[in-house]
Amino acid sequence: MDTLNGFLNNPAVIKFGTLLLWIILIVFAISFLRKILKKRIADVAIRYKAQKGIEIIGYVLIVILILLFFTVKNLEDYTVIIGLFTAGITFTLQELILSIAGSFYIFFVRVYMPGDRIEINGIKGDVIDIDSIYTTLMEMGEWVSSDNYSGRIVKISNAFVFKGPIKNYSMDFPFVWDELNVLITYESDRELAKKVILDQASNYLAEYTQNSIKKWQEMVERYYIEDSKLDPTLAITLTDNWVAINLRYITDYKRRRATKHELFERIQEAIKNTNGKVNFASTTLQLLKIPEMDVNLNT
Incomplete structure (x- = not known):
């Protein structure tokens, strides 16, 4: 028994046991992370790269631990070096770590879901997929006007949920306010114009x-608002050239462009x-007559 106690209290045995424990923990961590990535990442290529990345990091840690075992004599120095190395790895892979943390934040807090229309990091589009690393959007805008798809698929790191505002068009209130201006002349019947626009x-x-x-x-009830x-409302602005009647209304977030087009068609027909x-107004130009000039030429 004394021999066993002496063996177990031997500094070299303690150091070797500590090394073995670290290696076992790293192996279990690799296996655990691989299983999580397999469940969370649907894309085969991304899942493969992520799992390989975890394996490489784990094996590098094991190699460094073994090297330190033969080079560091003081156990406290050994722990400090491991801590510094872990901090370095964390700093180097902070974007990946933030992306994985962001995916959990998105799912549990329900920041947005597939099918939502959002704007994040200055990019607007419909969410078509969310995995452990990226959010995939069907982009809108850029070289096309209004709420039309550009045709590009954009992948945004989930880390951006911690870095800036996220504009969600459909999460709790799937309607948006929009406006259009109807320009009429000063000679027009203003009250009739207001009635026509508001009725249309x-x-x-009415359904929206x-x-x-x-x-x-x-x-x-849910928010402090x-x-x-x-209901549709009107506001009038007087300008140098016309009377601008501003119509403010609510519509479905996916039909903003179509709704504005249909309203213009109906209002135009009703005004006719x-x-x-x-009468609709247009820009007024005033042409000034050039004064006559009497020029005498003496020969």
Whole structure:
């Protein structure tokens, strides 16, 4: 028994046992992380690269531990070096670590889900996939106007959920406010114009308005936000050339462009039916007459 106790208390045995324990922990960590990546990453290529990366890091750690075992005599120095090396690895792979942490944050906090329309890191689009490393978007905008797809697939690191604002168009309130301006002349019947525009907007947007009321009430109850008017509203601005009637309304976030087009069509047709009482305005140009000049030529 004394011999066994002496053997177990031998500094070399303790040091070797510590090394063995670290190696076992690293091997188990590699196996555990590989299983997590296999479940969380659907893309085969990304999953393969991530698993290989974990294996390489683990094996490098084991090799360094073995080298330190034969070069470091003081156990405290050994622990310090391991700590510094781990800190270095963490700093080097901070983007990967943040991306994995971001994926957990996205899923558990429900920042956004596949199918949501978001804007993140200045890129706008519909979420079509979320994995452990990247969020994949079908991009919108850029060289195309309004809310149209550009055709590009964009992959954004999940780490960006910690680095800036995330604009979600559809998570809790799948409606957005939009505006259009109708320009009429000063000679037009302003009250008639307001009535025509408001009637057309109210009739066409009645379904959107009705569907949004319940969602908006849920928003008011859930968040610290004041109640708002959901029916179409008008505001008038006087300019040097025309009267601008601003129509503000609510619509489905996926049909913003189509809704504005249909409203313009309806309003244009309704104004034509006013028989000239309301007229669209255009830029006014005033041409000044050049004064006559009397030139006498003496020969």
